[in-house]
Amino acid sequence: MRDSCGIDPVAADFRSAKASIPDGNQPPRSISARFTKTAFKKIEEGQLMLIASLAIMAAGILIFITGYSLRKRGKTSFIAGNNEVFVPKNEKKLAGRIGAVVMLFGSETILFPIVFQMIDGMEGYHFAIIAAVHLVAVFVIMVLDQMPI
Incomplete structure (x- = not known):
């Protein structure tokens, strides 16, 4: 038409x-x-992954330094409810143990991006499982501090 x-x-x-x-x-x-x-x-996928890996490693370094500081100072004032709900029996020993767990978690956080690239099939939820195990370990350490030995 x-x-x-x-x-x-x-x-x-x-x-x-x-x-x-x-x-x-x-x-x-x-x-x-x-x-x-x-x-x-300008930022390709590989570069973006490198930036993310470096950021995760930097966070791991901060976590490791925090754990080292806890272990070195021997203070547990960072625990929520400290001296109100929970009174540590041996504060220096408790801080040393929790500091060691936090340092271990920091080390694993630093290494995770490297291992993530090396092992095919490894995903982010594996890191979440590791974090949950460390959280349980901290609670077990706190309970062990309260038990009379």
């Missing part, structure tokens, strides 16, 4: 729509989508 000038309106709309599409196959993107795509072109 053509109008009075002999131009098919459907074909004209199609040509104008196709002209507004940048590469002819995809609709035009929003400015934020274009910015995101260009920003991530």
Whole structure:
């Protein structure tokens, strides 16, 4: 169907729509989508994984330093409810044991990104299991401190 000038309106709309599409196959993107795509072109997947691994390792170093500090100072004031609900019987020994567990967790956090790359099939929930085991270990250490030996 053509109008009075002999131009098919459907074909004209199609040509104008196709002209507004940048590469002819995809609709035009929003400015934020274009910015995101260009920003991530500069950072490839491997580089992004390296940055994430370094951040996790830095967090592990901070955890290790915290554990070392707890062990060295021998104070348990970091425990929630300390001296209110829970009064340590041997504060220096308890701080040393909990500090050792925290240092071990920090070491595992530092090593996890390396091991994650080496072992195929290892996922993030494995790290969550390790964290849960350390949490249980801290509670067991606290209970052992309260038991008369």
